[in-house]
Amino acid sequence: MNTIEQMIQKKAYELGYEKCGIIPINKLSGYKEKLEERIKKVPESAQFYQTQQRLANPLEEYPWAKSVVVMTVPYGKYKIPEVVKDHVAKAYLFDVRIDANTEEYQHNRAMEKYMQDLGLQVVTNQKFGVVGMRWAALQAGLGIIRRNNFLYTQSGSWVHIEAWLIDREIELKETMDVPQCPKGCNRCMSACPTKSLSAPYTMTPTACISFLTTFGGRNLPQQPLSKNFGNCIYGCDICQDVCPMNKGKWKEVEEFPGLAELSSELTPENILNMDEDFYREKVQPKFFYLSPEELWKWKIDVLCYMRNNYKESYKTYIINSSNNENEKIREMADFIRKELNL
Ligand code: SF4
Ligand code: SF4
Secondary structure (H helix, E strand, C coil): CCCHHHHHHHHHHHHCCCEEEEEEHHHHCHHHHHHHHHHHHCHHHHHHHHCCHHHHCHHHCCCCCCEEEEEEEECCCECCCHHHCCCECHHHHCCCCCCCCCHHHHHHHHHHHHHHHCCCCEECCCCCCCCCHHHHHHHCCCCEECCCCCEEECCECCEEEEEEEECCCCCECCCCCCCCCCCCCCHHHHHCCCCCEEECCEECHHHCHHHHCCCCCCCHHHCHHHHHCCCCCECCCHHHHCCHHHCCCCCCCECCCCHHHHHHHHCHHHHHHCCHHHHHHHHCCCCCCCCCCCHHHHHHHHHHHHHHCCCHHHHHHHHHHCCCCCHHHHHHHHHHHHHHCC
């Protein structure tokens, strides 16, 4: 006869989850200390980590919670359309957390129903998490956190983490089966174009391209680091792409539902020409870190990309953007024109 924790784990494997562990909620207590340690190391990150405090103490919102069920979902099997390769971060392209058309999303719903049918009270937050996800996964033995701060399993760092709080105190740890970072390796740190990742496990979130091109992007025209964004338009994978522990982990064997069609609309030129209705209907629901009102930020990200990868055919797009109705877009375009003498 299986215990309830074994039944949960077995169901997770049947649904295709790679790893599944369960830990009592008190095993999360180290997360708060980690946040404080990070703020001490990089004081300018204090405001950013402030927003993570709710994840450090889930009992404030869910006083009934007793344990955390945490799982990994690999996404490295999907084909990356050429037009968005290295421009849009892969975790966002293959965001199974919110895309109801994917089998992974359906599995998340099925997993939740299974736990409810077992008589458990459960809660999750598919977009933003209910606990410090990487920390919970580490405590549950799902993998290790490497010097670039990402959680790695056998699938490399190309995994989404899903977690639920449940009202039963149980524990079932996974067997951790990945090696530590090679001694002396610092490839992720030396490849970081903005020096956001400045030392092992140490980063300045507000200097990270993934932050600055998505929810943190407020003022790219005045952001000197934007000159170092290279090929990135929305998000950045550089510190994961260069990592030897990710070598050979991306397989590209399956199409991601709807991505081939959508990605043809995500060329730099098409983003600059994109209208609000199309953005709200087709793009924003998938790339939710920018709100339905923030198409202008995508356009600024693209102008930044055009500046960093300038070619003659971009000239008209940049010049036309000087007449955009959005003040920030005009500011970015004027700034670039001055810089490039256009
Ligand atoms: S995601 Fe990019 S900018 Fe951010 S730490 Fe990694 S390499 Fe640096
Ligand atoms: S690049 Fe090297 S140091 Fe950085 S996470 Fe990968 S193995 Fe670790």
